[in-house]
């Protein structure tokens with residue numbers, strides 16, 4: 001507990017400033033347990049280190065999601081304004097799909113390049129384009145670049161561009177985060193399976 005009676009927990013942040021640091025390092029900060037990971041990062045900024053860099057946009061009651069706060073939270077891509085701080089500590093790293101500008105701030109226009117392992121799809125993913133509101137959450141959060149945006153009748157819609165890269169049923173981030181529930185996944189039978 002801190003002096004104000006708040007329960008505190010550890011927030012580990014992968015820090016890296018390409019202009020001065022040779023390599024990224026984890027730094028730990030004590031932050032209030034109550035609230036979101038984004039709240040914890042703002043606490044770090046206000047109480048521990050004003051040089052910490054991260055993005056957010058729509059955070060606040062009544063606002064829609066903007067996707068700016070996407071990062072890796074305890075190893076899983078997520079929106080830091082939507083994920084709660086964990087009592088046993090929380091580790092945050094920049095979203096691995098994009099180039100790092102500084103700390104958790106990534107360049108959404110520059111994706112990391114590199115070959116991804118192609119596998120036979122173990123699930124069928126479909127997107128109901130009538131329901132899709134074009135928020136781009138699935139494209140941002142999918143760690144495997146399965147989804148892409150396309151224009152249909154001048155509106156942005158998500159499409160399944162690379163089903164062979166999907167992890168199958170291990171992550172399901174796209175399904176969990178899609179606001180209107182437009183993404184559907186079903187298991188494909190593997191040969192020999194009953």
Ligand code: SF4
Nearest residue numbers: 142166167171172174
């Ligand atoms: S379930 Fe597949 S398509 Fe959905 S986020 Fe995970 S890897 Fe991407």
Ligand code: SF4
Nearest residue numbers: 132133135136138178
């Ligand atoms: S499928 Fe869902 S998460 Fe993806 S862009 Fe459409 S509404 Fe957003």
Ligand code: FES
Nearest residue numbers: 057066067069081
């Ligand atoms: S700040 Fe907009 S989605 Fe998190």
